[in-house]
Amino acid sequence: MSGHPRLVNTVLDATDARELAEFYRRLLGLVYRPGDEPPGSGADGGPDGPDWLVLLTPEGQRILAFQRVETLHRTTWPSPDVPMQMHLCFEVEDPGDLDDQRRRAEEMGARLLLHRTDEPEEPLYVLADPAGHPFCLYTHPDGEPAAG
Structure with a gap:
């Protein structure tokens, strides 16, 4: 046996995989895996859209995948x-930039679930993406991640 398994990407379920992939593509500045780009007409959304999409960093590292359910x-x-x-x-x-990033996410369809911006060590927002998956946007005022 050689080495350990390697995490390839995190997969999020969605009833509309394209819509959710587009949300995270725009939020995080990612790109589609070659062949997963939306068609020019945008006709692949909704319940008959693609079953599986992958987003990469601009350098080609797999980050997120989306599975239609x-x-x-x-x-x-x-x-x-x-x-x-x-x-x-x-x-x-x-x-x-924390508040601007929260507003940007909401403009793209996220919904605010909780704000803990008064926490001095790690201000954060908890939002739900368009499919309802929670995610956090947080920062560290001193530039250093909090322990734990």
Whole structure:
């Protein structure tokens, strides 16, 4: 046996894989894997759209994939009725950009779930993407990640 398994990407379920991929492509400045780009007409969205899409960094590293599912029960977090099970965290390097990045995400279809911007060591927002998956936008006022 040689080495360890390697994480290739994180997969998010969505009833509209293209819509969710577009949200994260724009939010994070990613690109589609060759062959996954949307057609010029935009006709591949909705329930009959693609079943699987992959986003990469501009340098070609796989980051996120999106899998089409028939139904998706949105988390009710912070209520435990439908737990979130997993969420993504994104650091905003410049603390002065945190509010702008939250507004930008909301303009693209995210919904604010919680703000903890008064936390001095790690101000953050918890948002839900268009499919309902929670994600965090956070920063470190002193430029150094908090321990833990």
